[in-house]
Amino acid sequence: MAASADPVAAKSLARMTGLALPTTYHLLRTLVFEGYLRKLADGYVVGPAAMVPSTPALQSLLPRIRPVLKSLRDEVGGATYLSVYSEGEIRLLDIADGPNVPCVDLWVGVHDSGHATAFGKCILAGLSAADRADYISRHQLHDLTPNTITDRRVLERQLDGQAAIWSDAEEYLLGTACLAAPIRVGEHVGAVAVSLPARRPPVNGHSAALQRAARRLGWAMAGPLISI
Incomplete structure (x- = not known):
């Protein structure tokens, strides 16, 4: 996600990482909750907690x-x-x-x-x-x-x-x-x-x-x- 200029959709992330889509959503929810990612209307971007x-x-x-x-x-x-x-x-x-x-x-x-x-x-x-x-x-x-x-x-x-x-x-x-x-x-x-x-x-x-x-x-x- 950090390498992408645009928000990345969950399905794209699942495809790129080889993870099952439910697993991808589980991980995304956790990362959003902890501030490592932000969820936008068209996908996910890096959040403030990742900028350390x-x-x-x-x-x-x-x-x-x-x-x-x-x-x-x-x-x-x-x-x-x-x-x-x-x-x-x-x-x-x-x-x-x-x-x-x-x-x-x-x-x-x-x-x-x-x-x-x-x-x-x-x-x-x-x-x-x-x-x-x-x-x-x-x-x-x-x-x-x-x-x-x-x-x-x-x-x-x-x-x-x-x-x-x-x-x-x-x-x-x-x-x-x-x-x-x-x-x-x-x-x-x-x-x-x-x-x-x-x-x-x-x-x-x-x-x-x-x-x-x-x-x-x-x-x-x-x-x-x-x-x-």
């Missing part, structure tokens, strides 16, 4: 991280996500999904749902006590489903645990469960996650696959291009 100094560095990382996300997607049979903590917010960098493994409809912005997602809790648990307290103080713990943690003390107790794999059991969206593994690159904190139907129980291999992907993503993001 770190954007070129993050774009440069995509060729390194996307193959890892796709490999994880194919191994576990679920859409995969890479997120990082940047400038006080949890930000989604990339998603790997497909026609048979669609990504979660991110109907609530990622930066407002850290308490309810596996990758959000994974990142919050990896922050310093001061950074975590700052994030929680600036974000309401929205009641997204009957399973969402909305009590700050309960959330903080859970985040004090040092889990190798974090999960959300239909806390963000009913019918969907997620698993996430932490990524640490120097002082930077991130997470790789996979979403699965809640009715499909995770297997032992999923945790190992997530941890392998987290290590590979950490290596990929540790180069001089990173600027998050």
